[in-house]
Amino acid sequence: MNRRENLKLLFTGSLASGLFMTGCGPEAPKEIAHAPVIGEGTKWGRTPEEMAHNAALKEDVFFTEGEMEKLNYLVDVIIPKDDVSGSATDAGVPDFIEFIVKDMPHYQTPMRGGLMWLDNQADDRFGKTFMEASTEERIQIIDDIAYPDKAKPAMSRGVKFFNTLRDLTSTGFFTSQEGFKDLDYKGNRPNVWDGIPDEVMAKHGFKLEEKYIPIYMNPDTRATLAQWDDEGNLIG
Amino acid sequence: MSFQINSPGEAYDVIIVGSGAGGGMASKILSEAGFSVAVVEAGGDFDPAKEEDRTQLRFPWESPRRGASTRLRPFGDFDAAIGGWDIEGEPYTKADGTEFDWFRSRMVGGRTNHWGRISLRFGPNDFKRKDIDGMGDNWPIGYDDLKPYYDKVDKLIGVFGSKEGIYNEPDGFFLPPPKPRLHELYIKKGADKMSVPVMPSRLSILTKPINNERGACFFCNQCNRACQAYADFSAGTCLVKPAMKKGKVDLYTYAMVRKVTTDAKGLATGVSYISKVDMKEYKLKSRVVVLGASACESARIMLNSKSSVHPDGLGNGSGMIGRYLHDSTGSDRMGFIPDLVDRQKYNEDGVGGMHVYTPWWLDNSKLDFARGYHIEYWGGMSMPSYGFGFGMDTIRKHIKDEFGNPGTAGGYGAGLKKDIRRYFGSMVGMSGRGECIPRYDNYCEIDNNTVDKFGIPVLKFNYTWSDQEINQAKHMQDTFEEVLTNAGAVLFGEKAGPESKYGLHAPGRIIHEVGTTRMGNDPKTSVLNSNCQSHECKNLFVVDGGSFVSQADKNPTWTILALAWRTSDHIVSELKKKNI
DSSP: OOOHHHHHSSSSSGGTTTSSSSOOOOOOOOOOTOOOOOOOSSSTTTOHHHHHHHHHHHOOSEEEEEEEHHHHHHHHSOOOOSSOOTTTTTTTTHHHHHHHHHHGGGGGGHHHHHHHHHHHHHHHHSSSOOTTTTTHHHHHHHHSOOOOOOOOOGGGGHHHHHHHHHHHHHHHTTTSSHHHHTTTTSSSSOOOOOOSSSHHHHHHHHOOOOGGGGTSOOOTTTTSSOOOTTTTOOOO | OOOOOOOTTTTEEEEEEOSSSHHHHHHHHHHHHTTEEEEEEBOOOOOTGGGGGOOOTGGGGSSSSTTTOOOTTTTTTOSSSOOOOSBBBBEEEETTOOOOOOOOOTTTGGGGTTOOOOOOOOOGGOOHHHHEEESSSSOOSOHHHHHHHHHHHHHHHHOOOOOOHHHTSOOOBBBBBOOOOHHHHHHHHHHHHHTTOOOOOSBOOOOOOSSSSSSOOOOOSSGOOOOOOOOOOOOOOOOIHHHHHSSEEEOOEEEEEEEEETTTOOOOOEEEEETTTOOOOOEEEEEEEEEEEEEHHHHHHHHHOOOSSSSTTTTTSSSSSTTOOOOEEEEEEEEOOOTTTTTOOOOOOSSOOOSSEEEEOOGGSSSSSSSEEEEEESSSSSOOTTTTTTTHHGGGOOOOEEEEEEEEOSSSHHHHHHHHHTTTTOEEEEEEEEEEOOOOTTTEEEEEEEEESSEEEEEEEEEOOOOHHHHHHHHHHHHHHHHHHTTOEEEOOOOOGGGTTTTOEEEEEEEEBTTTTBBBBBBTSSOOOSSSSSSSTTTTOOOOOGGGSOOEEEEEHHHHHHHHHHHHHHHHHHTTOOOO
């Protein structure tokens, strides 16, 4: 896709007019000495080193099947499906956690140890593994570690693990497509910012400062070429 | 113009080392004057309008780490700047008990590809601080010398803002500023109660087109990812590439300059560089050499360019190269505004950065530190990426439910999910960026024991903060707490205290390092004259932040651009007069 087609895709409808005075940007740069393309070019701006690193991380496997089974259960306890959006597993959170612990190795031992700690607890309390325990029994353990301000001191290792798992699950979910749907996220697309909607200004009790109103960016004139008088006043 | 590889014997009029703000501006002005120019860049080519280079308008799930930072991209996986504080094969060292973190971007346009676009002119006081507080040194030039160039930079590159008539925050030729965001109005409400000014920010982002080569901003809030429409300033898209299109400019990429070559008289004859592609050394010749490799990299090149005429490094008879290294101070605080919980959703992206800011507003003669700081603001409904949703083990207890009942720390399940949803968009933060006192004792030098992977001796840093900067950071923390509290915010974490130097970042972290080849009228105490020309090598010039005598509490880019233009005009004049 060339630059012009690219921009055509970007600026649709009313946005399309006037952004470029001639509708055509700078030409591609001329050839470059001592700058051959390394590898097969970039993808979303990745350098060849980044592409190789990401591919190697994806290739590697950290969590065992048993650990993955526990993770799948736990992330959905933390972020379940509700009437707004799907669950953490619907959003692919376990795969995200699998990647991030390889990308940030400081997570590896706390996560592996934390998942094992759940089995130790289940064994001590019920004589079985965490996943063999009943739902009520599992929730009993989770309740002991999910509330940092109420947890007993003996549970502090579990609390720390659950805090980390809550962080990774929440961030994994809310940075996914499912999470953006949940947040009703409206940004990351071309638009024209013309200030806070009037009803929101009213609700929060704000008014724009009078003195700036004449100079704020005006959507109606944003496509015309800027010109100034000698005093630096914008006249075009 | 078609491209030709220059044989070693063929000379350019000017070689420019580095393609960032200073090098980019020099390439434009010198090529427009008709001179042949070689721009030598240590990194690769980069053009954000090319689909393969695009990180703009991507969603977090397009990154396997959801936009988290990496060694190569410390500001996140989508950040345009390639390099960072820790580059493979390009080390630097630090003297025991000192700190300095050196951020480099190896690419066309350098660090201008991701910077905050905060474009503040230095004011009249900023050039003459010694006259005011007796500390440091005055610049050999003043605001009036640079004003015409600031004006020209405004018109060439574009900056939005509001005319305020504040003496030390000079107005320029501004484009229209964007209206404030909701959290910015809360901050202003808090700041108003303590008479801290909050006014439209000044960023080099086109809210209107200024020419037919660059588009206008489409408000995605992602200038740090570099803009496909060239609606923000970066040196590659706005200076180097246009210069290549119109003039006799050759761009050498993956070319790591080892030294400036000199003749028997000690004059510069060109540069010697190592190609990162084949690891071989090449030489280029020119009548004039312009260094714009960044304050520390240019100092390194000069220190490594020893000869019988320049035994301590090129133009270093004064021993001042590397001395007076200084970075902005920085300290931050964040919290969230309960009145913003459960807010109405709309596209709040705006431009890439704050729509309002606070310029320095107090009189230092009544304070226990000599120089000021400005405050940058952030928060609101910016796009979630890695890290969003963290901290519910402490934050959630402050998120009240619909009936006003306090929340519970931590937890799980539908209630947690709902609270994070309601919390989105309520976070605010602020960052102080201040002026430090340049000191002879803060410096970089050549480490005689260490080379990089190209065999080039590396820099060793010696840098400590003084009470001046620490007291300033304390004042920042007090101000932040008061503004946030007045805005109705719940503050996160404990207030930074003396054990962390009040949250003062390590030197180098704000990436405003300047001063290593400072200008002055006395060749014994400065490296460059007031035209950024070496006192001791008349055809060598420096156009990056190295020439700064002091850096003000302003971001340095706009001043680098203005100075580089002024220096380039001087080079044109001297070349035409055959003085160099």
